[in-house]
Amino acid sequence: MAAIPLRSSGDTQQRSADNGATAVLVFPSRSLPSKAPRLRLHLSPPSLVGGELAVLSRTLTDGWIAPAGPVPEQFEQAVGEAAGFAHTAAVASGTAALHLGYRVLGVERGDEVWTQSLTFVATIAPAVQMGARPRFLDVSAESWTLDPNLLEDQLQKAATKGRLPRAVVPVDLYGQPCDLDAILAVCGRWGVPVLCDSAEALGARYRDRPVGKGAALAAFSFNGNKIITAGGGGALVSDDPALIARARHLSTQAKETAPHYQHETTGYSYGLSSVLASVGLAQIGALDARVAERRRVFDRYAGALSDLPGLSLMPEPSWARSSRWLSVIQIDPKAFGTTREAVRRALEAAQIESRPVWKPLHMQPAFRGARFHGDGLSGRLFERGLCLPSGSMSAEEQDRVIDVIRGCCKG
Structure with a gap:
């Protein structure tokens, strides 16, 4: 099989990044020869570990390109182990993971979804596109993440009016864990589910456990500017197998089991390709x-x-x-x-x-x-x-x- 041509660190391959920054693919010198040093320093350029070509070559040789086959499943297992969750659905982006999270939590038109104001638009955009109404809360000076005391105060007021949110979405900002135990305690008092936007925080730890652990769901991103990248992609994780089974069903156009195409509801084409999963699988060990x-x-x-x-x-x-x-x-x-x-x-x-x-x-x-x-x-x-x-x-x-x-x- 012919080698896949890729550029060395002296060149740039530009990718759109979630934070609007230019992402420049950096190849380690041990895998490809280096050229002139980079002049421009970028915010969060992706860096390859050196094993991506081998995994990609094996995947392509075996004939897998679409969101099917062994590699996406292997990537899901690796993500679940890294994130500390029992069940994982690898999908096309972190935004897709959040969208599926909103769907499986039953967010509907007219519902309220609460999140911190200091975050990227993808945290709330899928819910708004579904017809939900956002409510934004401030962050704490201690962590720059959702203020649990403010959340408690607002939930108490909302409960007295019978207008609790459908979901609360704390964000692990810039890799900083939110105070999840405090948030879970407050939300649990009123039965409000928590979906963690952990897109920026894979590998971070909260009270000696992985970020998001304890929430109903958590979402991760493998965009080009993240610490671990697949060149794109995301994952929705949970310890509840029913939630991930539902998300997986929706991510594959909600096709029912039948010899023909049968649909009880509509879904999305959110599967992660074997090509991207191969890159992510090679990366995640680092x-x-x-x-x-x-x-x-x-x-x-x-x-x-x-x-x-x-x-x-x-x-x-x-x-x-x-x-x-x-x-x-x-x-x-x-x-x-x-x-x-x-x-x-x-x-x-x-x-x-x-x-x-x-x-x-x-x-x-x-x-x-x-x-x-x-x-x-x-x-x-x-x-x-x-x-x-x-x-x-x-x-x-x-x-x-x-x-x-x-x-x-x-x-």
């Missing part, structure tokens, strides 16, 4: 090493920047071990001497990609009129927060980022 690498990147930023006035890094609560998918800083313009946007532009001028933290959903025109509860911390984090290059890079490359930020400080 999860622990990748998380350790991201954490080292964060720690190096912390060591080099923490002395600057007005600059702080994303906190990590004592009960969390973040995957540090992205390293995020906060800039107080008065103390630092310039704004977050000025720092971003200085980095851009130096060919370094950075990006503001998620613009809160209650501030997005797409959700004009949606209810928001909180004191506005999400908005302040957006105004001051900046995501830094966080993927595989040399100390010299990271020093480029550090030097530009230090050079911007006028405090």
